Amino acid sequence: MERRTFLATLGAATAMAGLPLSAQANPETVRLTLLHTNDTHSRIEPFGPGNGAISGKGGMARRATLVNELRKQLGNVLLLDAGDVFQGTPYFNQYKGALDYQLMSMVGYDAATLGNHDFDNGVDGLVAAMAQAKFPFVNCNFDMKGAPTLAKHVQPWLVKSMPGVKVGITGICVDFKGLVAPKNHEGVVWLDPIEALKPVIKLLREQEKVDMVVLLSHLGHDLKGTALDDLTLAAKLPGIDVIIGGHSHTFLEEPVRIKNAGGETLIFQVGFGGVNLGRMDFTLAKGVVKASSGGTVPVI
């Protein structure tokens, strides 16, 4: 979708962002919008001048205003984050992530996953900040038996039930090796994402009977074969409808569609620092995704 088309939808309560007309009038269909961020890195304030294309963009207060407007216009909305909330500005040095989680709670995040930088103050530092979070954290590829205080705050998956649609949400993190010092993830063992995801996807689909599976992935978008990334994961592992990505700070204009044995997986990632909000709109009929579209909403 063109960015200007997308912006135009913001002011119009009846706008149906790129969806086919047939989907708008059909009472049998249900709409769902996913709003998302990744790698916000303690950018509480907008970027100042001298930051090139992102100068003047971002900021938590503006993000809150945008999200509130969209929630008023749209019916079913989920606001999600793909990790690396920590590290990047003096706000993090001062408040150690607690402020970020507090503000994210005020903006109304529904769930978030953890990135490598969220361990920058160790497990204890992360747990201390999490006390300010009024939203759940999801991750399915950490073995946290050795870190019970963290395990208390992180669930392998969750289900969000909204009028006419049930969404399963899980999360995965990139390998700690070379990214997180062993002392900073003491008690947390990293597990292979694909093996960790398989039983979760099966459980969400077969037992929880969700209509959509959404993965918050802190793997990275396209790592050119150096490590598992979202593109490879989507091609290899069927059963995920949407991957909300992070870690590689990739500025995508719209979701990438990957065909696999299960049909199609949408992958989206919106840069870093909260300069953009990602938006994906779905129309479902009888629990099956019939149409989807997406684009970035600049936080200006």
Ligand SMILES: [Zn+2]
């Ligand atoms: Zn990052």
